[in-house]
Structure formats: C-alpha cells, structure tokens
Amino acid sequence: MNWDFLYKFPESLQIGSGEAIDIAVKAFSRNHRETLRMIKSVILSSINSVYYLLEVIPWALLILIVAYLGWKASKKKYVGLLFAGMLFFIGMAGLWSSMLETVSMVIVAVFISILLGFPIGILVAMSKRASAIIRPVLDLMQTMPAFVYLVPAVILFSPGKTPALIATTIYAIVPMIRMTNLGITHVDGEMVEAGSAFGSTKLQLLSKIQVPQAMPSIMAGINQTIMMAMSMVVTCALIGANGLGMEILLATNRVEMGKALMPGIAIVILAIILDRLTQGLIEKGVPAE
C-alpha cells in the first residue's frame, strides 16, 4: 500500500495564491508608473537633502552639537562628553558618511511618521469608526515580519532607498499612532468635561487641552518611532539601502567578523544617542502653553 497521499498535500488542492498577488502588484506597478516615479523622486530628494544638510556640517561641529544636546538633555556634563567620544569613535572607524546616510533615512522616516501618525492617532482617538478600521491594521502591521512588506515595496520601486524608506515608515509609524491615541484617550475626563462646559469647540478642546495633556505620551511615541526606524533602516540594507546596515551586510557576506563588528558598534552608539536625546525631551514633560 502506498501511503504517500497522506504525507503530501494534494497538488490539485493548491492554489496559486502567491502568483496571483504577484501579478496584481506587477500590474499595479505597470499601471501607475508615473505616480510611483513621482513618489520615488520625492522620497529620494528628501533623503538626499537631509544627507547634504548633515554633510555640510563640519564633523567637529556636529560632535559638539550632539555633546551639547546630550549635556542639556541629561543635565550631566559627562553624558555630553561620552556622546562626543562615541561619535568620535564612529569617525575613527571610517563610518562617518555611512552613519550620515543611516541618520538621514531615519530622519525622513521619522518625519513622515510624525506627520501622518499624529493626525491618524487623533482620528483613532476621536472616532469609533476610524478606530474600528485602523486598530486591526496596526495590529497586523506590528505582528507581520518586516520582510513581508519589503517585498511589495521592492516590486513597486525596485531595490534602493525608496522601498527601504517606505518599509521603514510603515514599521515605525505604528507607535506614533498608538501613543498619540493612548495619550488623547487617557486625558482626565473631568478636564475634557471642563473644556466643553466652558464652550470650547472640538478643535479648541483638542489644541488647548487634549494634545497638551497627551504630550508626554506623544513624546514617548516619537522616541519609540525613532528607535524602530533605526532598527528597520539597518534591516533595509537587504533591499539595497546604503548606510551602516550595508556595511554589516557586506562584511558578513565576506565572513569578515572584525569588519562587521565596527558598524555593529556604530549602530548601537547611534541608537543610544538618539534614545537618550529624545528621552531627555520627554522628561522635560509637557511644554508650557
């Protein structure tokens, strides 16, 4: 007796699901070539502008600025010194321009995440219907492995910085939306009631009470968004985004452990500095009106 049919899923029952989607994405890409090209050029030119902006700053001045911010954010002088030392190390490792490339992508991704995530977060907090639609999408975005949306991004834009930035933004926008929503929905009920009772419009309620009160939570969201963008930008080396991630990828492919280690350390340094600087912002609390 041949029991094979029990162990092999019958071919007749398999559907070409992957192919179908593949075809759909390709068709979309063909039909919207112009739009896609425009998106691509906007994204690329923003990343490049940020990069050039960072590049024109003399390296020593950039180190000084970061040291100063570190000192101000933590109120400790040695933190500033530490940051300066760490950045100096990245320069010594020959990774200065890779670092600027990574940072410029992080900056653009975070900027877009805030620009879109903040109003979406507010919308989710204000409207039950928007919440019912957007929440499951957020859950999906967070649970899906990042690679899954790297693929369609690559098909649409071909490998490079553009799909990397889009994938990064999709990944990093989630905490921005969540934390904005959380902050707004957790504003003390009596405070909001007081706002209404004194005749605020919805917009006044939002701008004078809800958003200022949600500020610590929104700041924490920005911090998380930065950290997630940072990690994703590195992963995006896989689809051709230059920067520190690419350095690691190349070294790993050539099995050069030492060479892979340096950019690894640089990434950790960058993450620490970005995290501490934005944490400092959060602890300053709600800015006065």
Place this chain on the structure above:
Amino acid sequence: MNENYIAEARNVVKIFGKNKSEAEKMMKKGLGKDEVYKKTGATVALWDINMKIKKKEIFVIIGLSGSGKSTMIRMFNQILKPTSGEIIVEGQNVEKLKGKELRNLRRKKISMVFQNFGLLTHRNVIDNVAYGLEVRGVPKKERLKEAEKFITMVGLEGLGDQQISSLSGGMKQRVGIARALLNSPDVLLMDEPFSALDPLVRKEMQFELLSIQRKLEKTIIFITHDINEAFKLGDRVAIMHDGVVVQSGTPEEMSTNPVNDYVREFIEGADMSMVLKVKNVMFTPLCMVRENVSAANAVREMRENQVSSAYAIAEDMTFLGIITLDNAIKARQEKLPLFSLLTKGIPVTGEEILLKDVMSKAVEAKFPIAVVGDRGKLKGIVSRASVLSSLS
C-alpha cells in the same frame, strides 16, 4: 414660563446603554431600576425628574453616590443630553441648541465647578481662570486683566503664575470657582465642589461661597452628599434616590415634614440647629400678666399654673419683662404697683432666627427667652429644654 424660575427640568429621563426605548417601556410598567438593568443592560440614571430653580437661589441636590446627581446637573449645560423630557434655561429649550448656540450658552450663561477641580495642569493659575474668555477669542491682555480680578476675589491675589500642582486642594477649588465666575454666568453648576476637601477647609469654602453669592447674586445649583452642607447652603434642597427626586423644599420644610422614612433617615444626621428656626420650637408661655392686673391676681395665676414667673405684656402685647413669683408676693404684701418690680433685660429673639444663633443665649438664660415679633410684640418663648430636645 414663570419669570421667577431661571432653570427647569420637566419629566427628564436619562438612560445609559443600549435598548433605551425598551428600558423606558419597562420603567413605565413599574419595574425597578435593577430589574430593568438585568433584563436590558440599560442603566436608568434619571427617571421623570421635575425641578424648578428660582433666580438667585442656592438649589442643592443631595443624594447618595450613584443616585444620579452628576447626571442631573450635566443636563443643564447639556454635557449630557436627556433621553426624554425638557431642560429649560432662561426660557430656552436647551436640548434644541446646536453648535454655536450651545457654545454661547456655555460661554455666557452657565458655568461649572467640578469635584476634582478639572483644572488644566499644563497651565498656570491665571491661564486656567482665563480659559472661558480665551475660547471666546478675547485678546490676551484683556482676558488676563479680567482673570486677575476674579483671582483676587477668591483670595488668591498674586498667585496667578503658580503652577496648579503647587496649590493645596482648597486653593485649587478657588481657582475652579474663579474660572467659573469669569464668564459672569447667570447660573453656576457645582458638582460636589467641596467633597474632596478636608473638613476645616470645607467650612471655610462654604462660608466664602455664601459671601460670594451675596455679592454677585448668582443662581447656584449645588450638589453634595453631606446633609449639613445641603442645609447650610441651600435655600431649597432636593433629595435624590435611585434616579428620582424623593422630596424637595426648604431645609425647614424637609426636616419638619419628611415625606417618608428615606428622607427621615437621611436627615437624621443633620445638625438641626442649622435648619430649625425659633418659631419651630417656641411655645406660648403658661402665664402672662397684663399691665393693669393686681399683684394678688398675678400671684394666684402663677400658683395655679405652677410656675415661678410670668411674662409681662402691655395691652397691645408688647413684651415688657418678667414678674417673678417672689416679686409678685412682695408687691402684694407691700402694696406696691406690680410693674414697679418688673425684671427687665430678658434676652429676646425673633421667630425667623436659626436655633444655632440662639442656642447659647437659650442655654445660659435664667428664664426662657422671649420671642418677639413686629414692634416688640410677644409671640412666644423658647426654653433651654425646648431647644435641646429639638436637636436630639
């Protein structure tokens, strides 16, 4: 619409949750709130409420937690909308107001003070107080000047740039009151404004509220769960229980004539000296003597009534003093005119005086104190025993 009433609730029903109409039908059939909740999942917070609030009075709503007080007070500024029934403020049916009209009602006619203050912690004192003018678009300079006035009125002069977190509870609620007064509203809604304060501060705030009320003559709808606070502040009081008004009236009416055991129990804890007036406990003296009566007659009358003193009055009932039995006997023996031995300087009081204000006089006096009305006419007397027994 009666001109004396500034706000009115007519047959107001508020139901929270789903199945509102079904819940309403069940209530009409006479089912209890709990039963309706079990069957439909809807909470009946207010059921068929009628209230009329007079201009410039302090109208107190009292009841245990969950009785619907907060829900009720929020009807007047439409923070909550009634499921059915009407809310009238200054002759306007306020549920019909939309958008700008409703905002104008809230900006100009009616304002609110909250139990936990509801202050904006990201702003300092003066920007909190100025909030009502800010949302109306009044220029900064002007609104801060106005806010400063009210900050001074509530006794926080010079504290305008303090952060809210640096204030004590009592000071926070002063900020809340200043903010509510800023719009010069006609009606002030106060939802347990003093419940979060400790007893001493609370007394102080009650006193200040009364003095502000005397000065500005606002209509105040005030919520509390403390019967003493209700009776102290309220011109009229409504007791709520499970979403309905059980009784409403002046503190005096309520304590002398509670409609049921619930009300009776509720006011048991009250300090009656705050509520009862002299006229509620005074009685007619057993023995009165008129000017022209003879000493012998006076002595006999006192002996018959077994009292040791008589209240002396003029022909027109004007109170003159007291004749003691000893003095009457002396007058009879020595053939003196009876009224030459009158004991004068007897403490007097009026009918409408609260017991708390005559208590010490009544307790210390040798004789029951005299209650006099218009032009010194004797109305009755109040004894130490009658005051003390009415308070227990």
